[in-house]
Amino acid sequence: MANRLSASIIAVLLALSAVYLQQPLNTFLNPPPTVVDLTQDITYIGSLHSATIEHFRNIFYAEEPTGYRRFAPPVPTKPPKGSVIDATKPGAWCPQGTGDILPFTSRVANISENCLSLRIARSKGTSRSDAAKLPVVVWIHGGGHALGSASDILYEPDGLVRQAAADGRPLIYVGINYRLGLFGFATSKAMIERKETNAGLRDQRAALEWVRNNIKAFGGDPNRVTVVGQSVGASDLGLQLMAFGGAQDVPFQQAMMMSGGPGLNFNSPPDQVASNTADIAQQLGCVKNGDDQGLQALECLREAPFELLTNLTVAASRAARPPFGEGYFYPTIDNDFIQARPSQLMRAGKFVKEIPLIASWVTNDGAWYAPLTTSTDEEVLGSFGLWLTSLSESTKEELLQLYPLEDFERMVRPEHDGPISPQYYRAAQMNRDIWFTCPVLDFTWQYVRNGGAKASQVRLYEYNETRYTPVFRAMGVPMWRVAHLSDIPYLFNNDHLEGGADNSDAHLSLAQRFSRAVIDYIHSEPLEGRNSGAGPWTPAFPEDVSQQGSLPSDVPSTISIQIFGGPHGSSSVTVRKEVEERDLTESEKAVYWEKLFSRCEFINGQQMRDEAGV
Known part of the structure; x- marks a missing residue:
């Protein structure tokens, strides 16, 4: 010895x-x-x-x-x-x-x-x-x-x-x-x-x-x-929870999924x-x-x-898959680690249970998936056609109807973005919802609905601020706005972000508040908003499975989302499927405009799930 x-x-x-x-x-x-x-x-x-x-x-x-x-x-x-x-x-x-x-x-x-x-x-x-x-x-x-x-x-x-x-x-x-x-x-x-x-x-x-x-x-x-x-790290985290049909425990106790869920795994x-x-x-x-x-x-x-x-x-x-080759090689069903399509595993409750979750998206998560030249209905559908190769004509038509062009005309800012068609913003929003927002909503809802966790253990956020604005402007893509990756430097509380990014005091203050909210979560402390400056972080869904036994619908009727940043400031926003827009606050109207209920109900529905292979 x-x-x-x-x-x-x-x-x-x-x-x-x-x-x-x-x-x-x-x-x-x-x-x-x-x-x-x-x-x-x-x-x-x-x-x-x-x-x-x-x-x-x-x-x-x-x-x-x-x-x-x-x-x-x-x-x-x-x-x-x-x-x-x-x-x-x-x-x-x-x-x-x-x-x-x-x-x-x-x-x-x-x-x-x-x-x-x-x-x-x-x-x-x-x-x-x-x-x-x-x-x-x-x-x-x-x-x-x-x-x-x-x-x-x-x-x-x-x-x-x-x-x-x-x-x-x-x-x-x-x-x-x-x-x-x-x-x-x-x-x-x-x-x-x-x-x-x-x-x-x-x-x-x-x-x-x-x-x-x-x-x-x-x-x-x-x-x-x-x-x-x-992103796919979040999608993979969801797949870890469903690995081996949920029959093996995972070596972690909590999860946070940023801009991604297992439904992102197209053509599984x-x-x-x-x-x-x-x-x-x-x-x-x-x-x-x-x-x-x-x-x-x-x-x-x-x-x-x-x-x-x-x-x-x-x-x-x-x-x-230009420019970086994303989604050419990706997780697929192998009858071992992944035993079925993720949406089927979710609905069968084949996942590890009792893991508290935070899940999220950023406001313009789909911005860089849409070509800047997009100007027709066909080009809107083509913006995700490389990945979703088996969508039927009826599905494509329904998507176009769910995202009417007039909804996006107010997003055009020629003085900032140049001659960009509202069709670009239409395609960007469609990509955001198909890739990120709707998979996140589906996974968190199915996790609660099928016994994964109590509703009080699952939370959502939308990030509506970015430090990349001067970078995107220098790159010639100011229309990307709060694009994919935007919440990362706030999480890491990075005070010297590279590439000409915005390191101003206002952004660093928001980064401090956001990182503190995440630190609360890591320490399993109540998310009461004392560190985020956004008020109490309301659970995503009001129903409690432990009391009701099971939740009746395949889609939620009420969603609470923690908003970080944006023109109306940070706050907790609750939106309901049946509500009059005139009764909403400005923050609620901004979320209401996203039409999450109708759009995600279709994107997460049986027809599109089958055609997308998720």
Whole structure:
């Protein structure tokens, strides 16, 4: 025992020396933060940011998914006892296209299959002691299953962590990487038979299990974990709740879904992604005797050089789904992790229960999905035609009627946006509701309706403020307004957002209030509005399943939404299906204008769900 302890001490000293040799003199005077996992005899060496935040980066939760592990479920890492892990530098991003994305996001440069890592941030001096047991927030990034990383500057956690500590409610932050594109979501008959599908979702589950098993060493409480996902990260979070038909518990206790729900998962049967996978196999010469679904094609894909496979898949996905290839490879039914279409699982109550939820959208979530040149009914329908390929003519006609052109004429601002047709705003709103708002409403309502949680445990918000206005103006797209991603810098309380974004005091004040409201939630404190400045955060639905036993309708008749920002300020707004507009406040009228009841009733209805494959 003494010998092993001596060896561990020597290993730590050697690792620290290696870190020191690469750092300036002040590193010797201020040694880097160090975490020792006494249970497993593992030491993590991190770095100090802005004097108050400790970072531990590039901590692997799974083995390198290469060779025979490519496409396969992740294999948890088991560092040898006495290991010293250098967690001072960010790791590689999972395979994706390189280059610039948006002015306020990171430039993608360092990609590798050896990317199944996470980053941890906490306040300086956080103790491992049982007295600490801080709540944990885990971040699942978006990016259409085509791009992104926990290391993106947009997701810098320092502001959130610092605010929590300043308020006397510290927390531990964890961001995770997971496989994307073909590497994360390829499928074929052979893959389904071998349960080697939806690798990206299985990566997320493995990362969450790592947090459950290891976060105590960093001062976190594995029984107080809140997972926050954005866009497809939110959709994936919903799929985690429905994984294995809800038969397996999840390694978290609360969820927050930003701009996304499982209904975003269009065409969930595997046919389309299997065809996309087969096309890549064909380009590589992996298809023999016409069999693009068998084991031979799979083995050939596994043997393909990483760079070649990445280049082919990025080119194919971006050609089919410009500009970034979103939604070309994505989660599909595999009769294992995903056992049926998400909307069917939701309505059958096949999900993990008793998980409190916050879910949301932003006011113009669909803005960048509509081409700026949209000016006809056909172009409006074509704005989502790449993804929803099986909509009937009657469905398309009903959508056009639910979104009459005159509803959007008042949105035209030629002095700000140039010669934009109201058809563009019509298409943007339709995309917002199909992609984000209606899936969010459907998932939260079905979760309450089918016994997932009490109505008092489920809340909604709409974010109607953005710090990207000057960026969008410089990009030539001022009409995007409060576009997708707008609430992210407010959540992270980022006071130095990149790319020419608005860092003015008014926005930073709103960011502080919003991040404080989320910190309340992470700490499982009542959302009474004392920190959000928006009044009490009313539960999304008034009915209580625990009292009524079951809720009668497939759609809600009353919705309460917390509004953050916008011309009428932050407040809680309740709207009802049957109400006269003249009786509403200005805030209520703004939500009423969105026509959530009639539009989402159709979008979430049986006909469109069947045609969309959600």
